[in-house]
Amino acid sequence: MATRATKKTVKKAAAKAVKAVKKVVGKEAPTPAAVRLPALHESTTSSGLKVLAAQRGVLPLVAVRLIIRAGSSVDPADKHGLSDFTARLLRRGTAKLSADELDETIEFVGASFSVGSSEDVLSLFVATPAEHFPEMMSVLGQLVREPSFPEREVELARERALAGFVNDLDDPSVVADRAFNRALWGEHPYGHDVGGSKAHVRTFTREDLVRFHRERMGPRVSLLSVVGAVSPDVVAREAEKAFAGWEGGPEAPVELPPADMKTSGRIILVDKPEQTQTQVRIGGPGFRVGHADYFPAAAMNNVLGGGFTSRLVNEVRVERGLTYGIHSYFEMMNAGGVFGISTFTQTDKTREMIDVTLAEVAKVRQKGITPAELKKAQRYLAGLYPLRTETNESVASVISDIRVHGLGDDWVEKFRERLMEVKPKQTVEVATKYLFAQPPLIVLVGKASEVKKQLTGLGPVTVVPASDYE
Known part of the structure; x- marks a missing residue:
C-alpha cells in the first residue's frame, strides 16, 4: 500500500509497467493454431463410475482427476467444512495401508496425489509415470472406497484446522473474503467458507467423516478423467479393478436452490x-x-x-x-x-x-x-x-x-x-x-x-x- 511519501513513485512505476504491457498487448497477434482436445473414450465401471480416457502425448506420463459432486454445498447444516475436512483425511489411511505406507508407496514410484474441495465438488488428483498407472489407480480406488479415518489422524487434523482459523484472523484479506461470501450468499449452501468455521470444525468426529463418506461420496455422483500415455482399453480395465464394489453416495447430485x-x-x-x-x-x-x-x-x-x-x-x-x-x-x-x-x-x-x-x-x-x-x-x-x-x-x-x-x-x-x-x-x-x-x-x-x-x-x-x- 502506498503512503503519501511514495505515491508519486508508485504512480510513475505503475504507469511505466502499464505502458510496457500495452505495447505488447496492443500489437496484432497472429492467428493461433486451433485448440482441440484429444479424442475421448467413455466407459462405465460395474459400480456405476463414469470414466473418460484421452490418450495424449509422447511423454510416459499420466494425469488422473476424480471428481465427486460432494463439495462444501452439501455440508450438513451444523458441520460446515466437513467436505473439505473429509477430503484431507482421505490420504491418512485406508483399510490396507497406513498414512506412512501410502506416502511411501506413492513417493517410491515418483507419483503425486493431492485433494481439494470447492463449493460444488471434491476432487482427487494423481500424476504418475505411465508404467505405474495400474498401481496408482489401485491406490486411488482404496482412498475413495475404504478410507480408514484413523482417530488419531482426525484429532491432529482438527487441531491443525483450529490453529489455522486463529492464524487467519491475522490476515485481513482472508477475513474480508469470508465476510463478503457470507454476506452475499446468506443462508444459501454457498454461504459458508469451504473450510468451515471454528465453531463447526471443533465438533468434527471420526463418525462425522464416516457418515459423510457413506452418504455423499459414491460412484454415481463421480467422474474419472484419465489423460496421457495410456490406452483407453487399459484405462477402462484398471478403472474397473480399482473401483469395483464401490458403494454409497446418492443416486444423483444434490439439486441446489x-x-x-x-x-x-x-x-x-x-x-x-x-x-x-x-x-x-x-x-x-x-x-x-x-x-x-x-x-x-x-x-x-x-x-x-x-x-x-x-x-x-x-x-x-x-x-x-x-x-x-x-x-x-x-x-x-x-x-x-x-x-x-x-x-x-x-x-x-x-x-x-x-x-x-x-x-x-x-x-x-x-x-x-x-x-x-x-x-x-x-x-x-x-x-x-x-x-x-x-x-x-x-x-x-x-x-x-x-x-x-x-x-x-x-x-x-x-x-x-x-x-x-x-x-x-x-x-x-x-x-x-x-x-x-x-x-x-x-x-x-x-x-x-x-x-x-x-x-x-x-x-x-x-x-x-x-x-x-x-
Whole structure:
C-alpha cells in the first residue's frame, strides 16, 4: 500500500509497467493454431463410475482427476467444512495401508496425489509415470472406497484446522473474503467458507467423516478423467479393478436452490483496530457456470478490471496511487455466481477508493466498452486460452469441468470462435445486467473508528468484530 511519501513513485512505476504491457498487448497477434482436445473414450465401471480416457502425448506420463459432486454445498447444516475436512483425511489411511505406507508407496514410484474441495465438488488428483498407472489407480480406488479415518489422524487434523482459523484472523484479506461470501450468499449452501468455521470444525468426529463418506461420496455422483500415455482399453480395465464394489453416495447430485442475493446497498464493516489499511470488497449477483453471458462478460470484465491494463487499474492505481492492486471478476458455480471487486487502500483513503471504483463501474454500465477495447480483450483472452490445454493435468481438469458443468464437448474447440463473435452491443447488455444496477454489497475490513465516519451516505452500516469470522 502506498503512503503519501511514495505515491508519486508508485504512480510513475505503475504507469511505466502499464505502458510496457500495452505495447505488447496492443500489437496484432497472429492467428493461433486451433485448440482441440484429444479424442475421448467413455466407459462405465460395474459400480456405476463414469470414466473418460484421452490418450495424449509422447511423454510416459499420466494425469488422473476424480471428481465427486460432494463439495462444501452439501455440508450438513451444523458441520460446515466437513467436505473439505473429509477430503484431507482421505490420504491418512485406508483399510490396507497406513498414512506412512501410502506416502511411501506413492513417493517410491515418483507419483503425486493431492485433494481439494470447492463449493460444488471434491476432487482427487494423481500424476504418475505411465508404467505405474495400474498401481496408482489401485491406490486411488482404496482412498475413495475404504478410507480408514484413523482417530488419531482426525484429532491432529482438527487441531491443525483450529490453529489455522486463529492464524487467519491475522490476515485481513482472508477475513474480508469470508465476510463478503457470507454476506452475499446468506443462508444459501454457498454461504459458508469451504473450510468451515471454528465453531463447526471443533465438533468434527471420526463418525462425522464416516457418515459423510457413506452418504455423499459414491460412484454415481463421480467422474474419472484419465489423460496421457495410456490406452483407453487399459484405462477402462484398471478403472474397473480399482473401483469395483464401490458403494454409497446418492443416486444423483444434490439439486441446489438458485441464488437469491439481496445486496440493497448494505455495508459490512469488520473491525480490526490495529489495521492501517482497509480491505475492500464490492459485489453483487453474477451468473452460473456455463451461462450464455459468459463470453461477452469475460471480454467486458477484462477491460473493466480483469487485466493489468484495465480501466480500474489505470484509474485507481496509476492515476491516483490508491493501491498496488485492484481487480474485478466473475465467480461462477453450478447454482449461481458473483460479480465482485477486490482491493485495499490506506485507512484514510477508504471513501475515495470506494467512490472512484464505483464511478468507473458506472461508466462501463452506462456506456459499455469501446470497439477497440473489445478487440484488444478478445485477442488477449483468445491468446491465453491454449495454456489451459498444455499439460495432461490441465486437459484432465478441462474434460471434467466440461462434463460436470454441462458445457458441451465442443467447449474447447469453439471457445475462441465464440469469444471473437462477441459484439460491442453484447458487452453493453451484460454491463447493464451485472455491474451494480442495484446498489452493491460493500464489505470493509479495517479500523472501524476511522472508517465508519467516511461512509456517510453510502448505505446502512453494520459493524462486526473480526472474531465473527474465525
